[in-house]
Amino acid sequence: EAGVAQSPRYKIIEKRQSVAFWCNPISGHATLYWYQQILGQGPKLLIQFQNNGVVDDSQLPKDRFSAERLKGVDSTLKIQPAKLEDSAVYLCASSVQGFGYTFGSGTRLTVV
Amino acid sequence: KNEVEQSPQNLTAQEGEFITINCSYSVGISALHWLQQHPGGGIVSLFMLSSGKKKHGRLIATINIQEKHSSLHITASHPRDSAVYICAVFTSGGGADGLTFGKGTHLIIQP
Numbered sequence: 001e002a003g004v005a006q007s008p009r010y011k012i013i014e015k016r017q018s019v020a021f022w023c024n025p026i027s028g029h030a031t032l033y034w035y036q037q038i039l040g041q042g043p044k045l046l047i048q049f050q051n052n053g054v055v056d057d058s059q060l061p062k063d064r065f066s067a068e069r070l071k072g073v074d075s076t077l078k079i080q081p082a083k084l085e086d087s088a089v090y091l092c093a094s095s096v097q098g099f100g101y102t103f104g105s106g107t108r109l110t111v112v
Numbered sequence: 113k114n115e116v117e118q119s120p121q122n123l124t125a126q127e128g129e130f131i132t133i134n135c136s137y138s139v140g141i142s143a144l145h146w147l148q149q150h151p152g153g154g155i156v157s158l159f160m161l162s163s164g165k166k167k168h169g170r171l172i173a174t175i176n177i178q179e180k181h182s183s184l185h186i187t188a189s190h191p192r193d194s195a196v197y198i199c200a201v202f203t204s205g206g207g208a209d210g211l212t213f214g215k216g217t218h219l220i221i222q223p
Contacts, residue, residue: 041215042116042215101160103154106154
């Protein structure tokens with residue numbers, strides 16, 4: 001079974017630039033999550049999709065972060081403009097009704 | 113809100129040693145995950161437990177629902193086991209996704 005695919009693996013950008021991350025969940029997983037993990041901390045949920053609808057985005061900094069899941073499959077997470085404190089690993093995960101969580105390999109973002 | 117505490121935060125051991133990582137949580141849960149995170153960020157789900165004990169290769173995970181405690185054991189540890197191990201609990205009182213994460217245990221196995 002293919003895992004959760006994420007790209008790119010690494011990204012370095014300057015502050016105030018924009019960046020986008022892509023995630024392809026496991027086929028058939030209706031629920032997709034984006035997490036932000038700052039060094040030394042556990043992952044923090046940014047946004048959760050159920051199919052193509054947003055379940056919760058209460059911790060998403062909406063002034064600079066946006067996410068979409070068109071057609072209920074792939075998802076993109078965008079940051080515009082980036083700040084230094086956005087440096088983190090961005091993880092995508094998918095599940096079937098809260099079970100069978102599978103995480104992607106993550107995108108390590110460095111903002112300089 | 114569930115509080116998840118892991119111990120130790122950092123652990124360095126010699127190859128071959130028996131390793132134990134502990135996880136305690138404050139509110140009753142429906143499931144607990146042990147996750148492994150290698151340098152570079154990728155997370156692999158090792159176990160999902162709701163009771164008892166699970167074993168996979170050299171890894172053993174146990175959970176005591178009454179004591180709200182879980183342990184992850186590694187037998188005959190090897191340098192390739194070096195990673196961050198994260199405990200995450202699944203409850204209706206957790207985040208929107210139901211998961212509350214511990215901060216992780218950074219394990220280094222020296223040859």
